[in-house]
Amino acid sequence: MTTPRSIVASLLQEGESRSAGKVAARVLFISMVLISIAAIVFETAEEFAKSQGALLRTIEYLTVALFVVEYLLRLWVTPDLAPDGLRYPAKARAGYLLSIYGVIDLIAILPFVIGIVLPIDADWLRVLRLLRVLKLARYVPALGLFAEVVRNERRPLLAALMVMLVLLLINSAIMYAIEREVQPKTFSSIPNVMWWCIVTMASVGYGDMTPLSTQGKVFGGFVMLLGIAMFAIPAGILATGFAAEIRKRDFVVTWQMVSKLPLFTHLDASRIAEIANLLKRRLVPAQYAIVRRGETADSMYFILDGEVEVDVQPTPLRLGRGQYFGELALLNDTVRNATVTAVSDCQLLTLDAADFRRLLNAHPELKNKISQVAQERRQP
Amino acid sequence: MTTPRSIVASLLQEGESRSAGKVAARVLFISMVLISIAAIVFETAEEFAKSQGALLRTIEYLTVALFVVEYLLRLWVTPDLAPDGLRYPAKARAGYLLSIYGVIDLIAILPFVIGIVLPIDADWLRVLRLLRVLKLARYVPALGLFAEVVRNERRPLLAALMVMLVLLLINSAIMYAIEREVQPKTFSSIPNVMWWCIVTMASVGYGDMTPLSTQGKVFGGFVMLLGIAMFAIPAGILATGFAAEIRKRDFVVTWQMVSKLPLFTHLDASRIAEIANLLKRRLVPAQYAIVRRGETADSMYFILDGEVEVDVQPTPLRLGRGQYFGELALLNDTVRNATVTAVSDCQLLTLDAADFRRLLNAHPELKNKISQVAQERRQP
Amino acid sequence: MTTPRSIVASLLQEGESRSAGKVAARVLFISMVLISIAAIVFETAEEFAKSQGALLRTIEYLTVALFVVEYLLRLWVTPDLAPDGLRYPAKARAGYLLSIYGVIDLIAILPFVIGIVLPIDADWLRVLRLLRVLKLARYVPALGLFAEVVRNERRPLLAALMVMLVLLLINSAIMYAIEREVQPKTFSSIPNVMWWCIVTMASVGYGDMTPLSTQGKVFGGFVMLLGIAMFAIPAGILATGFAAEIRKRDFVVTWQMVSKLPLFTHLDASRIAEIANLLKRRLVPAQYAIVRRGETADSMYFILDGEVEVDVQPTPLRLGRGQYFGELALLNDTVRNATVTAVSDCQLLTLDAADFRRLLNAHPELKNKISQVAQERRQP
Amino acid sequence: MTTPRSIVASLLQEGESRSAGKVAARVLFISMVLISIAAIVFETAEEFAKSQGALLRTIEYLTVALFVVEYLLRLWVTPDLAPDGLRYPAKARAGYLLSIYGVIDLIAILPFVIGIVLPIDADWLRVLRLLRVLKLARYVPALGLFAEVVRNERRPLLAALMVMLVLLLINSAIMYAIEREVQPKTFSSIPNVMWWCIVTMASVGYGDMTPLSTQGKVFGGFVMLLGIAMFAIPAGILATGFAAEIRKRDFVVTWQMVSKLPLFTHLDASRIAEIANLLKRRLVPAQYAIVRRGETADSMYFILDGEVEVDVQPTPLRLGRGQYFGELALLNDTVRNATVTAVSDCQLLTLDAADFRRLLNAHPELKNKISQVAQERRQP
DSSP states (O other), X not given: OOOHHHHHHHHHOOSSOOOHHHHHHHXXXXXXXXXXXXXXXXXXXXXXXXXXXXXXXXXHHHHHHHHHHHHHHHHHHHHHHSTTTTTOHHHHHHHHHHSHHHHHHHHHHHHHHHHHHSOOOHHHHHHHHXXXXXXXXXXXXXXXXXXXXXXXXXXXXXXXXXXXXXXXXXXXXXXXXXXXXXXXXTTOSHHHHHHHHHHHHTTOOOSSSOOOSHHHHHHHHHHHHHHHHHHHHHHHHHHHHHHHHHHHHHHHHHHHHHHHSGGGTTSOHHHHHHHHHHOEEEEEOTTOEEEOTTSBXXXXXXXXXXXXXXXXXXXXXXEOTTOEESHHHHHHTOBOXXXXXXXSOEEEEEEEHHHHHHHHHHOHHHHHHHHHHHHHHHOO | OOOHHHHHHHHHOOSSOOOHHHHHHHHHHHHHHHHHHHHHHHHTSHHHHHHHHHHHHHHHHHHHHHHHHHHXXXXXXXXXXXXXXXXXXHHHHHHHHHSHHHXXXXXXXXXXXXXXXXXXXXXXXXXXXXXXXXXXXXGOTTHHHHHHHHHHTHHHHHHHHHHHHHHHHHHHHHHHHHHTTTOXXXXXXXXXXXXXXXXXXXXXXXXXXXXXXXXXXXXXXXXHHHHHHHHHHHHHHHHHHHHHHHHHHHHHHHHHHHHHSGGGTTSOHHHHXXXXXXXXXXXXXXXXXXXXXXXXXOEEEEEEESOEEEOOSSSOEEEOTTOEESHHHHHHTOBOOSOEEESSOEEEEEEEHHHHHHHHHHOHHXXXXXXXXXXXXXXX | OOOHHHHHHHHHOOSSOOOHHHHHHHHHHHHHHHHHHHHHHHHTSHHHHHHHHHHHHHHHHHHHHHHHHHHHHHHHHHHHHXXXXXXXXXXXHHHHHHSXXXXXXXXXXXXXXXXXXXXXXXXXXXXXXXXXXXXXXXXXXXXXXXXXXXXXXXXXXXXXHXXXXXXXXXXXXXXXXXXXXXXXTTTOSHHHHHHHHHHHHTTOXXXXXXXXXXXXXXXXXXXXXXXXXXXXXXXXXXXXXXXXHHHHHHHHHHHHHHHHSGGGTTSOHHHHHHHHHHOEEEEEOTTOEEEOTTSBOOEEEEEXXXXXXXXXXXXXXXXXXXXXEOHHHHHHTOBOOSOEEESSOEEEEEEEHHHHHHHHHHOHHHHHHHHHHHHHHHXX | OOOHHHHHHHHHOOSSOOOXXXXXXXXXXXXXXXXXXXXXXXXXXXXXXXXXXXXXXHHHHHHHHHHHHHXXXXXXXXXXXXXXXXXXXXXXXHHHHHSHHHHHHHHTTHHHHHHHHSOOOHHXXXXXXXXXXXXXXXXXXXXXXXXXXXXXTHHHHHHHHHHHHHHHHHHHHHHHHHHTTTOTTTTOSHHHHHHHHHHHHXXXXXXXXXXXXXXXXXXXXXXXXXXXXXXXXXXXXXXXHHHHHHHHHHHHHHHHHHHHSGGGTTSOHXXXXXXXXXXXXXXXXXXXXXXXXXXXXXXXXXXXXXOEEEXXXXXXXXXXXXXXXSHHHHHHTOBOOSOEEESSOEEEEEEEHHHHHHHHXXXXXXXXXXXXXXXXXXXX
């Protein structure tokens, strides 16, 4: 069913595959965003804007036009991307419009329209136009980890912020009381001194306001030490948060790995979660002999990453990502009939013999599949 | 017993419920504190103070009056809030007066009185008046985590502070010896050089004092590297401290969760702690089939967060926070008679079959309660 | 054997006991060090030194005299402090002289002598004199944790330092190539630019040298980002190091706690280590019923911290730090005959029934001691 | 086979042994790199370069000559260093040329040639010449840990960088809109304001651009807080990364330790990995009695670090790093016939009795070796 729409859909969809068309589409979108951002930024450089005004305007018109086309295309092909999209295209489209990416795509084109319709200040309009940089978020998957950690730790982070603001307030009032007489013009009011205080606590230290009196300097030193501690607190919170989040994701990662193993792709989500719980991750260094000819078989292995060599006759067999081994001896209840050695550092998932038998009994179709591959392996 | 006092008490009491009255009271208090703080701060902005002096004074009078009323009200209703308060009202009130929040509430109104009675300098009085910002602490529960971590790690933090002060002293003396000849006016004494040293080690760097000689610059660079290490040490200590504290709180959290489950609310604290030790927390992703029809039953489940669907006939049943499932098969020693699937990501507490039986034998009233619900579930 | 020497020894020895004499000695030493440091620092404040020269000199003479007396006293009493000191006093004294504290105590007085004998520059002599601040290290036990972490992580920290220095070198050379033409006087040589680079990478930013050319600013921004990463690396290393070191110390802490329990004080180190391995630490919240009348006894408990209440007739019994309970039922193989509830949050060490019996069989003297206390408890 | 080539090879090879020749070679190379770097740096100090030009040129010629010689020597001896080098010398040499160290060694000499051949700018050529500092990497093994952590965490670090750049862009546009009117010359375009923004977010704060308007200061304070959070994020990521990497290396460390134990040196890599999985690391404090005469034997011990004392008659026996004990009782199935006490803090690897027997059965040659040593121990 390669309708024009499904082709466009496959070009626009995010994912791991790297077909030439998709890479081209991605390069086009990223470069258009970057060029467009650069154009907006250099608009403000007066001389450059004067000499190259026409170019900058052209870039703006072109990129906005492209973003409009992209927006409409995405709206058009959404049903092909959503799971139930083809049955409820209107619902799928509404979903895109309201999704975070849909809103970002809209934000990329809206300021252009606003600029024409409303008499908004050019500088602030420019800020809005620059928000199109958010379109890049689509291409940075690790951002999710971030967002999650910040979301999990938002309460201690907010508490840290509040402590900081309270200290800012009290410290500024104290510094004002200390330093006002010596520098009545610079340290002229608490709001003014707050500028000194935040500049100092954040350890920025412009030097536009510095205490001159001895007491002011002593208290200033104390404020700096407080600032260091304030720095350290979000660092501590976030370090803990990242560690916790990464631990939590490990289960999800195993789940996703299992769901990508060809043997299990036909299973539904809850069955995959069940298998993910049975499998254990294991790292083996290169050169490590994972199973050895003649040993009693106690588990089978799935390769998540790396490559192994099975020393069968006449030529050794190489297995890589997504493949499995060690099932023959389990199927026939015999000892290992070949040594398997890691060629590179390998990440494996192991399945115990007992769980293996239970699984095959529960899923006859799995048993058939495995037996069939085993047959092929025995008579290559 | 909704006496006027108990109504006021329910408005003032902290807690999770979000009745309209409570939210209104909270918004009122927070906004009065913020407005009052803003007024004090802008008092010092000369021009603003001149033109709006009357307004600022009015705000001060009003807010202090409100804080006095709040203080008296809290004192009045304290017996309704404390566990034994109604039996020993005087003791409950004394407890409030001496509690951390009681002291903060007093600090919010005391400076006003002091300012009238004592001839204290206006600037320092203002610092005291600003301390009313601490009233906000009541509304930021995460502050406790902080205080605890700092309390736990106070010894290494103090040691870090001492190392910093010793380095500050020695480095300043060395810099004084190096730089005095080149800049006799700026680097004129060790106390003066200490200002440069703290500004540099805290990486603030105002630029009001910088070494000019080559040796001074080399030693300055070394001081900066020391400063980076000094920064890193409290960060390391606090990261470790937060991780440890959060691990420790997990037990307490489980305890509190158990104590909120409707089934256990009538139990006393030590019995809840016992049950908390029996229960294990477990996260399941959405779509995960927690129990499946026909499986042997090995545990029952309490829902801490999220929602599950029990596929009973004729319409599936949804269960949410605080409810439990999986007890039927345990009660009757049969296999599961319905599949239960997580609708969203769920946090569950699981209770093993063996512990379940032991618990019911020890607590006949628990057994009755569970049997009764089970009865209802079977004949809906 | 309270000879004068042993009395002085008990005053000078470090440790946990807080007798009045020891506290007084400690306060004296700490305050003399601080006063002496302050005097040295204010010597350099010209006006103060002129007007108060006599006072400062007096302080110096007095404190050095005290440090000499302290040094001689410590040397005299060392045999009373060292384990084998009284048998080999000369060896014990040599041990003190060469120990880290012995060297620090010598450093506190040596510069005074050097200043008289050698024509050393007064500024550098002052640096040496300030080293007496190290005497304070004796009173900050947490410094050991620090030293240990830095020692453990010295290799990655040195590697981080080397990366920083290499980046400093290369970045300075690049900046010199970029910025020399625009600011030939400020960015006049690579050593000069290195000053800018370290000031920037350490995020100090005095502002005495800033790039002016566009390329210089772009590269400067890049150097700042590198600086942030450089900051983060030692923080990461130290956070990991602190976590590891604290985990490692937990065993040692249990060991020390066991060695302080009155019941075990007569045991030798290796036997204590053996018991420490048998005991498990456990935290219970206030109000938690640790053992309940009528339960089967499965372990006994030692109180490390907190207080418990045993509800025996006629008045409940309170037990605190260092005491134990729950041994009666184990001795007689009966059920618990009293409920024990935690009054405050408690840290306990628990000993399983099996290990308890094994321990008593191996150590008849322990059995006698416990039986004797049990006797007293039954007939109070 | 001590051919001249093998002697040179042993001098140039990295490794743990510290023969005089190797140390001399290492000192020579490191000092030549440092001297050469210093000469390049001081070339740019005009006065120094004028007066000492001849010296600087001589250093450059000499060091480059030495690096050329070193490069050729390394190329010559490579076959002696590579495992299969002597059989395929050409392949070994090509391997060196393309290895990271080979490239670095080439970079150390190439710029000299380029400087003669191409008319490249002297400043940029100097940057290339300074890259010879990378030769030092050969002597800092901990750099690998670094590289690995950065490689593992590159995705969240890049995401953090992207967040920072996006915030830089948007914040600069906002600040430009706010501050342009007040300071049209300084905050004259978004690229210019970006310089302020990066200087502020990295908390460098030169002070060459500071906001003057109130709104500008308020927004500036907000940017500083964002900067603190941005700082904390890479610190958090790297702390987690270091912890994970160090955990992962522990297996590898055990593996390497086992491979260095004299008893196992003849085993191949995969068999060592198998044994490494059987052994458990254990720390014992000094004075701890590891095995006691008369106890039932349950394991044998390998000493990784530290020293133990076996109290055999007539003189106690000391065992150190790489040696083992506790095997006698396992071999003969008897109780321990001597107490073994840790003299210093010891790191041990323990092997359970069951695994010990299984291992000896699988490896008769291991059994012979152990029996032979046991024989010697019994009749010393």
